[in-house]
Amino acid sequence: MKKLLPLAALIIVVIVIQKMTGWTDTRFYLTQLTMAAYYALLIVGLCVVMGYAGQISLGHAGFFAIGGYISAALTTINLIAYQDRLVIRMLDGFGLLVAGQDIYGDALLVVAPWAACIAAVVCAGATAWVLGIPVLKLKGHYLAMATLGFGIIIYRIVLASAVFGEADGISEVPPLPLLPGLTVSGDFGTREENYYIAWGMLIIGMILLRNLIDSRVGRALRSIHGSEEAAESTGVNTARFKLKVFVLSAVFAAVAGVFLTHYNGGIGPSEASVMKSVRYVAIVAVGGMAHLWGAMIMGVVLNFLSLRGVFGSYDDAVFGFILIVIMLFAPNGILSLNWRGYFRGLFRRSGNTEETGRAIDGTP
Amino acid sequence: MALLDVSRLHKKFGGLHAVNDVSFGVEKGAIKAVIGPNGAGKTTLFNLITGALAATSGLVSFNGAPIQNRKPHQIAACGIARTFQNIKLFHDMTALENVMVGRHLRSRAGFLASMLHMPWTLKEERQIREKSMELLALFEIAAYADVEATSLAFGQQRAVEFARALALEPALLLLDEPAAGLNMHETAEIGKLITRIRDLGITVLLVEHDMSLVMDISDEIVVLSFGEKIAEGVPADIQNHHDVIKVYLGE
Numbered sequence: 001m002k003k004l005l006p007l008a009a010l011i012i013v014v015i016v017i018q019k020m021t022g023w024t025d026t027r028f029y030l031t032q033l034t035m036a037a038y039y040a041l042l043i044v045g046l047c048v049v050m051g052y053a054g055q056i057s058l059g060h061a062g063f064f065a066i067g068g069y070i071s072a073a074l075t076t077i078n079l080i081a082y083q084d085r086l087v088i089r090m091l092d093g094f095g096l097l098v099a100g101q102d103i104y105g106d107a108l109l110v111v112a113p114w115a116a117c118i119a120a121v122v123c124a125g126a127t128a129w130v131l132g133i134p135v136l137k138l139k140g141h142y143l144a145m146a147t148l149g150f151g152i153i154i155y156r157i158v159l160a161s162a163v164f165g166e167a168d169g170i171s172e173v174p175p176l177p178l179l180p181g182l183t184v185s186g187d188f189g190t191r192e193e194n195y196y197i198a199w200g201m202l203i204i205g206m207i208l209l210r211n212l213i214d215s216r217v218g219r220a221l222r223s224i225h226g227s228e229e230a231a232e233s234t235g236v237n238t239a240r241f242k243l244k245v246f247v248l249s250a251v252f253a254a255v256a257g258v259f260l261t262h263y264n265g266g267i268g269p270s271e272a273s274v275m276k277s278v279r280y281v282a283i284v285a286v287g288g289m290a291h292l293w294g295a296m297i298m299g300v301v302l303n304f305l306s307l308r309g310v311f312g313s314y315d316d317a318v319f320g321f322i323l324i325v326i327m328l329f330a331p332n333g334i335l336s337l338n339w340r341g342y343f344r345g346l347f348r349r350s351g352n353t354e355e356t357g358r359a360i361d362g363t364p
Numbered sequence: 365m366a367l368l369d370v371s372r373l374h375k376k377f378g379g380l381h382a383v384n385d386v387s388f389g390v391e392k393g394a395i396k397a398v399i400g401p402n403g404a405g406k407t408t409l410f411n412l413i414t415g416a417l418a419a420t421s422g423l424v425s426f427n428g429a430p431i432q433n434r435k436p437h438q439i440a441a442c443g444i445a446r447t448f449q450n451i452k453l454f455h456d457m458t459a460l461e462n463v464m465v466g467r468h469l470r471s472r473a474g475f476l477a478s479m480l481h482m483p484w485t486l487k488e489e490r491q492i493r494e495k496s497m498e499l500l501a502l503f504e505i506a507a508y509a510d511v512e513a514t515s516l517a518f519g520q521q522r523a524v525e526f527a528r529a530l531a532l533e534p535a536l537l538l539l540d541e542p543a544a545g546l547n548m549h550e551t552a553e554i555g556k557l558i559t560r561i562r563d564l565g566i567t568v569l570l571v572e573h574d575m576s577l578v579m580d581i582s583d584e585i586v587v588l589s590f591g592e593k594i595a596e597g598v599p600a601d602i603q604n605h606h607d608v609i610k611v612y613l614g615e
Contacts, residue, residue, distance in 0.1 A: 208479040215478035215485065216471050216492070219457070223465045226454025233414065233448075234532060235440035235469035244475055290456065 003214070006293060007207065014199045018192060030195045031186075032307040033300075037198035038260040040299030041205050043283050044292055045252025048209055050281070051290035052218065053245045054225030055136065058277045059147035060253050062154035065272030066124040067254030068261035072170040073163055074116035075262075078102075080109045102172075113176040117258045124254030125247050132246040136239065148274065155272040169268030176262035184262045194263060201259065202296070205252060209292055221245055222290075275316045282323040288333020298334075365428060367392040367567050368413070368444075368536055373422035373432075375408055375591075382408040384591040385422075390536070395558060395568045397578045400588035401611060406571045407449070409588070410540055413569075414446050415439040426536070441469055445534035447525045449541045449571075453513040459524045460509040463496040466531025470495075499527040503557070519550050526557065530566070537561060539570035543577050555581050579603065587611070 021027050046060050079097065082088050088109075091097050096115040100108045111119070135146045158164040165171075175185030183190060184197055212218050223231040224238050231238050261267040270276070283302055287294030302322075305311065311318040330337050366389030375383040383405045390396045398406050411417040413424055415436040424432040426442050434442075445466075454462050471492055473485040500506040503523040508516055513524050522542070529537055542558065543551040555577050562568055572578050578585060578599070585602045587595040594607045602608055 211481045212475065212479045215481075215489070216468065216473040217475055217478040219461060219465050220468055222457055222461075223454045226457060227452040229416070229436070230448065230452035230454065231465070232436035233440055233446050234466050234528060235437050236465070237435075237437045248475065 003210065007203065007210075010203060010206075014196075014203075018195055027191060030191050032304050034191075034195045034198040034263060035260060035307055036300045036303040037195075037202045038256045038263070039280075039303040040296050041202050041259075042253040042256040043280055043287075043299035044202075044205055044209055044296050045249035045256075046280055047284045047287065047289070047292055047295035048213065048221070049245055049249045050284050051288070051292075051295070052213055052225060053221040053242060055242055055246065056140070056144045056281070057147045057246070057249070058144050058274070058281060059131075059149075059151035059154070060249070060280050061272055061274070061276035062151045063124045063128060063250040063253035064257035064276070065154055065158060065267070065269075066127055067120045067257030068267040068271060069158055069164050069170065069257075070120035070123050071113070071116045071176075071258045072173045072261050072267050074111040074119060075113050075174050076110060076170055076172055077163065078108050078110065080107050083109055100174075110174075113174055113262065117176060117262075120258050121251055121254045124257075125251045128247045128250030129243065132243045136242045136246060148277070151272070151274050151277045155269065155274060158272050159269045164269075167269060169266060170261075171266035173261055173265050173267070176259070184259055186263050186265050198259070198263070201255070206292065206296060213292065217241070225290075275319075278323070279316070279319045282319045282326070285326050285331075286322060286334055288335050291333055291335060294333050294335040366390055367427065368569065369423075369425045370409075370413070371423040371425070373409070373412060373424065374420045375405075375412055375417065376420045381591045383412065383419075383588075386588070386591070386593045388586050388593065388596055390567060390569050391583075392535075392567055393562065393565065394583040395562050395570070395581055397582040397585045398569070398571045398588060399573075399575070399578055399585060403590075404588040405591040406588055407540065408591075410446075410538060410571055413439075414444065414538060440532060440534075443532075443535040444538060445529035445532040445536070446538040447522075447529050447540060447542060449544055451518075451521050451525050453521055453524060453528075455512075455514045457513060458510050459500065459505060459513045459516065459520075459527075460493070460496055462513045462524050463499055463527045463531050464492050466499075466528040467492040467495060469532055496527070496531060499530055500524075502530075503527050518545060519553075522546070522554070523557075526561075530561065530564075534566060536567045536569065539568060539572075541572055542570060543572060543574040551577050 017033065018030065021029050042060060042064055046057060049055050049057055079088055088097070096112055097109055098112045100110070102108045131150055135143065135150070138146055159167060175183045175187070177183045178197065182193065182197060184194060220231065220236045220241050223234070223236055224241060228238050257271070283298050284295050286302070287296070287298040306315055326334070368390040370389070371387050373383055373386045374381070386409060398409060400406050408417065412419050412432070415434050415438065418433045422432065423430055426444065431439055431442055454465060471488050473488055477485050497506060497509065500509055503526060505520050505523050505527070508520060513521065516524065539558070542554050546554060551574055558568055558570070558581055582599055585597065585599055586593060587602060587605070587608050589611045594611065595602055595605045597605070
């Protein structure tokens with residue numbers, strides 16, 4: 001029951017916010033709230049790897065980009081010129097392709113969005129698997145460096161490949177139909193619908209990760225953070241658990257990337273940049289590392305502010321600054337600070353001195 | 365046949381023979397101790413058995429099957445649990461959660477089942493919790509179940525580590541200097557505890573400095589010096605063994 005309470009509260013808040021934007025005629029906020037929810041989905045996945053299993057990753061923007069870019073490329077590259085090839089005919093036979101028309105009225109043959117979405121997420125998961133086997137043997141700073149290297153590679157690849165649109169990225173990405181009546185798209189008419197899709201995804205993600213942490217696997221992951229040697233001695237296959245949780249978080253990042261790309265109708269190379277990875281790590285730190293709710297709340301709030309342009313052109317600088325301040329003053333996240341005590345101290349100065357006075361006397 | 369059989373085990377660090385041609389067996393149901401002066405190779409021997417180090421040559425067999433050069437988690441899966449000289453508890457986890465990790469090999473919920481909270485995993489969770497509470501009660505620290513393990517007193521932390529090791533339901537328990545850092549009273553307590561663990565049917569192999577403890581509880585003792593075995597036998601024989609006296613007291 002106690003575990004369901006925060007979730008129920010979150011669902012109510014989500015609904016209230018949507019209604020309020022309706023009443024106050026500020027529906028435009030929903031767009032950034034939708035995008036912030038997708039970023040938060042990546043962040044809660046990263047939180048499990050960093051906060052609970054204790055493995056840092058400075059390459060999560062890479063997995064986000066793999067998801068977004070592959071789904072975008074597959075749904076936009078016109079295969080009409082190759083339609084007689086056996087492979088294309090086979091794909092078509094399996095119902096994996098859709099025909100259509102581009103804005104000039106020319107025939108278009110592309111991969112169906114749902115198939116592209118699955119391919120993108122599988123690709124990101126497989127990349128994490130292949131990368132994780134050697135890289136997760138490293139610890140601490142070395143692991144951070146290696147994942148950073150991976151992030152840079154992905155960034156340079158999307159920036160240099162014609163298929164991925166080089167510096168322009170990919171645009172004209174079609175909507176992603178989920179269920180009849182539910183489509184991920186940036187169309188104004190579906191703004192409310194998409195707000196609920198994004199938050200639904202985030203809430204489902206939270207439930208899954210919350211369950212995971214509160215289980216045999218969650219304890220094993222936390223034990224790795226505590227002492228790898230002792231975890232091994234109790235029979236935890238630390239290499240395998242680290243790899244699996246890394247892949248899981250990459251899948252979360254890729255799902256976020258796919259959905260956001262179809263929502264925005266495109267993706268650009270800035271999504272793959274190293275500064276994005278640093279930002280995600282900073283947000284997890286602000287939320288309190290091993291604090292799933294903190295990571296989610298901070299993920300939504302900070303991304304929302306950033307998307308609203310509150311930080312202006314100092315966007316990345318603000319996140320760098322946040323990282324420094326958090327590491328100095330609240331290494332366990334800002335939710336861990338004694339806010340209640342702080343405010344009590346502000347209002348009841350005299351009460352405090354009285355207590356101190358008693359303590360010196362030695363009277364209870 | 366011995367439960368654990370170490371045969372001609374050898375570990376070289378560069379030119380140093382840390383463990384040199386050591387052989388001994390641990391009989392089922394016994395308490396066996398490995399003693400020796402500092403630098404005798406006791407800890408290296410321990411790390412070879414638990415898989416933390418790879419042997420240069422030689423054989424370690426458990427229940428008749430070779431286990432040398434396996435990974436620590438595989439050795440644990442064979443039924444060998446251990447404690448550490450400098451207690452290694454999982455920080456940011458309660459005493460109970462620490463012991464619950466010890467049930468890892470006796471439960472099976474994976475990533476998918478855990479994320480979906482399948483009904484059978486709830487039952488498994490309950491069993492893990494009950495068994496772990498039993499063990500905390502056995503070591504008389506059930507009252508601290510929900511306290512962060514690393515914030516407990518030293519002796520209680522040692523008890524949590526013992527409980528965690530026993531949660532594996534091992535056939536063999538390896539104790540790395542269980543009395544390190546304990547006072548005389550606590551050492552006597554831990555001696556009683558080890559005897560009680562043996563009475564549960566668990567074979568114990570320990571490395572220890574504290575002579576009074578070793579002489580009190582061990583059925584058999586192996587003495588190492590400079591990586592080589594210089595004596596093996598019951599406590600009374602070891603106490604009067606010429607080479608052992610020479611190593612500990614000098615000529």
